[in-house]
Amino acid sequence: MSLQPNKILGAVLAVAVVAFAIDFVSDQIFAKQEPTAPGYVVDMKAAPTAVASQAPADAKAPAAATTANASADVAPIADRLKTADAAAGEKTAKVCTACHSFANTGDNKVGPGLWEVVNRKPGSHEGFKYSQGMTTFGETHTWDFATLDVYLTNPKAEVPGNKMAFAGLKKPEDRANVIAYLRSLSANPAPLP
Ligand code: HEC
Known part of the structure; x- marks a missing residue:
């Protein structure tokens, strides 16, 4: 049996683990702030x-x-x-x-x-x-x-x-x-x- 598929799977898992780790760490560093108000208000x-x-036209205004x-x-x-x-x-x-x-x-x-x-x-x-x-x-x-x-x-x-x-x-x-x-x-x- 060839080890090639296992190596590929291992590499993919390693990348996934690193990606999760970066995501987790960056969440710790950069606190997410949900905006309390919409970005702009159309007045x-x-x-x-x-x-x-x-x-509707105001009746008392000629x-x-x-x-x-x-x-x-x-x-x-x-x-x-x-x-x-x-x-x-x-x-x-x-x-x-x-x-x-x-x-x-x-x-x-x-x-x-x-x-x-x-x-x-x-x-x-x-x-x-x-x-x-x-x-x-x-x-x-x-x-x-x-x-x-x-x-x-x-x-x-x-x-x-x-x-x-x-x-x-x-x-x-x-x-x-x-x-x-x-x-x-x-x-x-x-x-x-
Ligand atoms: C943020 C400051 C500010 C606020 C608040 C403000 N004004 Fe003024 N107002 C000014 C300035 C400065 C001028 C002069 C404008 C110019 O020279 O172009 C002025 C000019 C005026 C003038 C013309 C006066 C003249 O001698 O020709 C009137 C009338 C006036 N304001 C009424 C009001 C009223 C009534 C309110 C409230 C509902 C108000 N203003 C709120 C700053 C303000």
Whole structure:
């Protein structure tokens, strides 16, 4: 009987043993970490047009009057302000205070002071160094209610090149509440539209 088959079998087993050994040792050295969250999250709320095309049209939003809104099925800010809650807006606006002061001293932080921001010219608050993008925007715009509504939906999209590192408030009623709160930050609040 030839020993050749046994030798071949032996060699195969030896390779298998070495492979298992390497696998075992490398498991000891390199701890496996299962990701706790998926590698990336597709934020559907960040794509209002895509969502809008799937969502059924909102009955209380007349399509003709929504030019100032990012999404076609959102009621105009003039309507939403009628039911807006400035106190709720103050709570939502807590996220802004990381960068903005709301105090009537007009202090600048990472962002410009927001006291008296309604109906102000964008990029005009004293002592704040604005981006070129915001300064250019101010040449043709005013922070009226509708402009604030669009800006706060998606700051980067509305004012290209501006340096406010904030993703935006996606919920229309959150924006209305925050804008109602911003309106209150004044010695003489602007009349409601
Ligand atoms: C991560 C910091 C940061 C956060 C959070 C932030 N902002 Fe800003 N914001 C800025 C900066 C910086 C600017 C100036 C942008 C520029 O010059 O391009 C700015 C500009 C603005 C302006 C324009 C003001 C002007 O004088 O023209 C408004 C209005 C505004 N922010 C509102 C808000 C509101 C409301 C919130 C919360 C919902 C918010 N921001 C959250 C940093 C921030």
